[in-house]
Amino acid sequence: MTRPSDAALLVALYAVFLLGVAYSFDRLARRTSARSAKWRTGSFTYHADHDAWLCPEDQWLWPQTFDPDQRVMRYRAKPTVCNACPVKKSCTSSPNGREVTREVDPWPHSEAGRFHRGIACCIALLAVVLPAGMLLSGPGVSDTLLLLMTVATAVAAGIPLARHLWRTPSGFPEQVPHVRAGAPPVTDDRFATRWGSFSVTDVSGSSRLRRTEEEGKHS
Template sequence: MPDVTVWLIGAYAVFLLAVAWGIDLLGKRSAERSASWRTGNFVYHSDNDAWKCHEDKWLWPASFDPDKRVIRYVGQHEICGRCPVKDACSPTPGPRELTRQLDPWPFSEAGRFQRGIALAVAVVAVALPAGALVGSHGPLDAVVLGTVIAVVLGAGVWPLARHLWRSPANFPEHLQREGMAETAAGHAAVVPLDAVGRLGRAGGVPDTARAAPALTDRYATRWASDRRRLPGED
């Protein structure tokens, strides 16, 4: 029979494996909860690759951020501008925007840090029986400890570690690539509708009229995509 100490080490290693997966699961649920706060009442439809708001309007994919690896979805200007809940829905003068992560969790630095902690716990779960295996001389002890090491490696270390060294390559080629700096510059160029009205009353219509073609051209190129709406879609 294996020694009692061997059984205790094996049980503790399995316990650490469960702790590692618990840490990883908590981090994933926290990320999902944070994403649900950002999207609110919007519902993602994978068949159309678009979001639908609570007013039954669509937000279509507009660009891809290669740095953060997120796809940006933008509503239509003419629809969002006339929406009765525009002020409560979008904090910016332009249409409502949403993002969707292209990669599974962990997709952020915080998520990778969380998974790194879980991986460290799993490595400790391997180190304990491995150290005991070096000092163990009984064949049954070696069988028990070797089995525990194989289980922890296969069920803990390998699944947790493989995502950290993989380099994602599934870039959506049909979308324009746009970083955070370009997006911020685009938002700064948007003129609020109430500001346009004030300019008109103050005699500033010529400046706004001259800026309109450039603004139209910017959105025509920036938010263009290969997707075309089907007849009957809003």
């Protein structure tokens, strides 16, 4: 059996390089997400054995609600403890206690995570396409064996990325909730984590307001 050609060796090495880039990109995105989550929680420490957060003042935040749309568990401290805390002004502005959230799904749990995982899968797919495309040109026996091994390796290395992506929920709500009439107002906490990026407005009310303003201008 002759030695594989230089072109086949270069394609095989480049495919391995692409696999390394795909996993490095995914790892970097995961570390960035973990760093962002740590920044949101600040000095709060999560204790898995209690399923609760411990604040810097040695007070516990216990689970309150679970958000099925965003796939996060919400924890809140006791209002009586937070309102009497000496560092409340630098921690929360809510009279209902400080809130901390925790993602219940592994990476990639959010749309941003799925986006980065999708990019990693595309890079890994290139590692399969390049040697597979060279196989279509009818290379020799040595080149064919090398390219087949490269394709098999790339597919085996790319399956964990794609499989984890398929099994991970998107984290997006199925529909945008509407404003409920007579809903009690909720005090805004500028320190709490916000997971929604949409804002809901009363379309009929805003339309009436615009018509009133236009009539006033014409009159």
